Amino acid sequence: MIALASAPKLVMTESGIMDTVMHHMISLLESRHPATAILLVYALTLFLQVFISSASAKIFLIMPIILPVTQALGLSPNLVILAYCMADGFTDVILPTNPILLISLSIANVSYGKWLKWTWKLQLVLLAVSVLVLLFGGSKDAASTAAPAVSGNDGRVEFLKGFGWDVAASPTETGQVRIPESATDVYDRYNALQKSQGYDL
Numbered sequence: 001m002i003a004l005a006s007a008p009k010l011v012m013t014e015s016g017i018m019d020t021v022m023h024h025m026i027s028l029l030e031s032r033h034p035a036t037a038i039l040l041v042y043a044l045t046l047f048l049q050v051f052i053s054s055a056s057a058k059i060f061l062i063m064p065i066i067l068p069v070t071q072a073l074g075l076s077p078n079l080v081i082l083a084y085c086m087a088d089g090f091t092d093v094i095l096p097t098n099p100i101l102l103i104s105l106s107i108a109n110v111s112y113g114k115w116l117k118w119t120w121k122l123q124l125v126l127l128a129v130s131v132l133v134l135l136f137g138g139s140k141d142a143a144s145t146a147a148p149a150v151s152g153n154d155g156r157v158e159f160l161k162g163f164g165w166d167v168a169a170s171p172t173e174t175g176q177v178r179i180p181e182s183a184t185d186v187y188d189r190y191n192a193l194q195k196s197q198g199y200d201l
Contacts, residue, residue: 004057009064018065025069035138037073038083041066042134045087053097055088079137086130094123 012018029037044062052058063084070080092098096112105115153169160167183191194200 006060008061012065022065022069022072025065026072029069029073033138034074035135037070038075038079038134038138039131041070041080041083042087042130045084046091049088049091049095050097053095053099058088059084075138079134082137083134086134090123090126090130094119 009018012021029040041062044066045058048058048062052061063080067077067080071077093101094116096102102112105112157167157169191200
């Protein structure tokens with residue numbers, strides 16, 4: 001199951017469309033409130049739980065795409081994982097696709113219909129509380145993870161040291177890039193592709 005769930009990332013990476021997909025997702029979400037992205041992660045996990053009950057398979061399926069996108073939007077990985085865990089745990093006690101729930105109900109001699117009748121109000125309360133927690137976390141997280149203003153080599157070194165990285169002040173290796181005076185058609189075609197994605201060389 002985990003190997004199958006890893007297949008979409010492999011296909012997108014090998015075909016070279018992973019960056020394009022991420023770019024479009026970021027473009028769609030960057031003008032919206034940061035909490036929108038975290039609620040979409042929550043909703044996506046709820047939806048996938050209907051078809052994929054394995055938590056490990058789901059995380060291999062969606063996190064390679066979701067985490068870079070949400071980080072680019074200013075949300076921390078901790079909040080994204082929290083949204084995933086909340087959605088996965090919530091659906092575990094309500095969806096009939098979870099075998100552990102059905103086995104537990106059969107041992108207790110309680111039908112699934114009776115279980116829903118007893119717990120649907122509680123499930124709605126849990127759903128509302130989860131959404132409120134994620135909305136609050138998304139708002140606070142976006143405010144606290146704004147990109148720092150770093151300029152110059154010294155600023156970059158200090159920024160990295162703040163995260164525990166031991167960085168040399170001077171580069172260990174330098175290189176030169178030679179750009180031809182006149183661009184070939186290969187460059188023009190590549191730049192046209194970049195422009196279609198919102199970039200210009």
